[in-house]
Amino acid sequence: MNDFKEQIAAELVAVRNRSLAYTDTEDDLLVRQHSPLMSPLVWDLAHVGNYEELWVLREAGGITPLRPEMDDLYDAFKHPRKNRPSLPILGPDEARRYIEGVRGRALDVLDTIDLHGPDPLHRDGFVFGLVIQHEHQHDETMLATLQLSKEPGLVRDGVLPPGRATGDEEVFVPAGSFLMGTDVQPWAYDNERPAYRVHLPGYWIDRFPVGNDAYAAFVEDGGYDDPHWWAPEGWLWRQESHASAPLFWTREGGTWWRTRFGRPEPVPMEEPVQHVCWYEADAYARWAGRRLPTEAEWEKACGWDAATGRSRTYPWGDDGPRPDLANLGHRAARPAPLGAFPAGASPYGAEQMIGDVWEWTDSVFLPYPGFRSFPYREYSEVFFGKDYRVLRGGSWAADPAAVRTTFRNWDHPIRRQIFSGFRCARSASPEEV
Structure with missing residues (x-):
């Protein structure tokens, strides 16, 4: 893996560590909706994995869908935030296993993809920048949810x-x-x-x-x-x-x-x-x-x-x-x-x-x-x-x-x-x- 790919891999690791840190708490806090303005934290966690599967695995890597039945559950445009707790979404442990499986395959795609080819999704690692920025944005959303939860001791200073x-x-x-x-x-x-x-x-x-x-x-x-x-x-x-x-x-x-x-x-x-x-x-x-x-x-x-x-x-x-x-x-x-x-x-x-x-x-x-x-x-x-x-x-x-x-x-x-x-x-x- 060349230096640029190693840099992308490091960014992927950093953002995932961040997502896991914000969801390293009791299951009740992860599945609860703390405000109708926000999703349950566990929805955000699985959503970033589903987004990564859609774009890195399927669109960039041509990989057969892992869990196609989840596309509807984690489509932000089909389900307003206030309705997401009623969906049959993944529980915390299953969500963590799912995003880990997606990430392993995403790193395989990174290892083989041509970042200098004509495909604009591949060029300069755009598709990886897409998912990295998307996950960071959801991490910021998680922090807003944690602020609304009014639960002390969950966020480091x-x-x-x-x-x-x-x-x-x-x-x-x-x-x-x-x-x-x-x-x-x-x-x-x-x-x-x-x-x-x-x-x-x-x-x-x-x-x-x-x-x-x-x-x-x-x-x-x-x-x-x-x-x-x-x-x-x-x-x-x-x-x-x-x-x-x-x-x-x-x-x-x-x-x-x-x-x-x-x-x-x-x-x-x-x-x-x-x-x-x-x-x-x-x-x-x-x-x-x-x-x-x-x-x-x-x-x-x-x-x-x-x-x-x-x-x-x-x-x-x-x-x-x-x-x-x-x-x-x-x-x-x-x-x-x-x-x-x-x-x-x-x-x-x-x-x-x-x-x-x-x-x-x-x-x-x-x-x-x-x-x-x-x-x-x-x-x-x-x-x-x-x-x-x-x-x-x-x-x-x-x-x-x-x-x-x-x-x-x-x-x-x-x-x-x-x-x-x-x-x-x-x-x-x-x-x-």
Whole structure:
């Protein structure tokens, strides 16, 4: 096996170890549905194996289906999450045996496949990148489920670097065109392609994500009780949900508390706010006299290098994430303090754009000009439209293999259980330009 194949094999091992770690608990917790928003953990575990069987074994390897009867059970489009507990899905032990059998055969396919041939599914190991990223995304979903379970002691924590004083800093992005999307990232999804030229007027964007301290000021100023700050559909959501603060926040004795993986703790005011939906982010931005950045504004501020005329893979360059650059891969079970990664700044000086929290943008999820579905419509195409808002950047729970400057995430604007935050932007005045 050559070096590239060994690298892919190592990524497969790493992501599977992660999946098994998040499901290394009592069977009752794995089969229980902790929220109608989420699948039972054991469904996610078997689903990643079924997905790997479909794409690596069958599509890339031409192997006869191992368990064709499971395709329907683990089809995410046929069965909404709230209905999955009623399906005759595999139990924990059987799910582990199934995914282990799939993985052994997947490594056999990797050993024999031509990664330099004409088949776009094979070329540059795309099909393996597909399943690796897919499993990491489900691992992040598992973490969201574990947070909703409110069971303590199931998720490891870790140490993060200290932050630094931030204030209300913003950075300027001059007017001009940039290349949005990618034609060169081998594991990029279809919705990131093709690259195309976008012209933007000058604008300002926050140097850091909005922090808990700033968001608490919005809450304490009555932001949740004033319809003036909310879009009409956002105010309707606020009334129906009775939300009064970020998800998992409570107020006791003049102090804000949050429940994090089953344990209550004071809200650390120096961290980026997380577990807010798009409507909350939009309302805060209006209250602050700002707005959410468009998806294009976010991507240009994150990775465009005007000096070289190209987009960087990450804000700091093309080299992969290091501990001093970003908070990724469940290094700790929380965002890092604001200002913790000055070395990870973008060419324009924006910080913490990769990792910590997914960042809501103002944009709905739409295809780029020249978009073509690959390898299947249901990954991106069926979600295009006004029902979904785009998030960028990746959270502390996202793995480095599944984030980059051009990566696009999307969700309904009411979603709060995800590890989501935001930063604000504003258009530059003629005098500032």
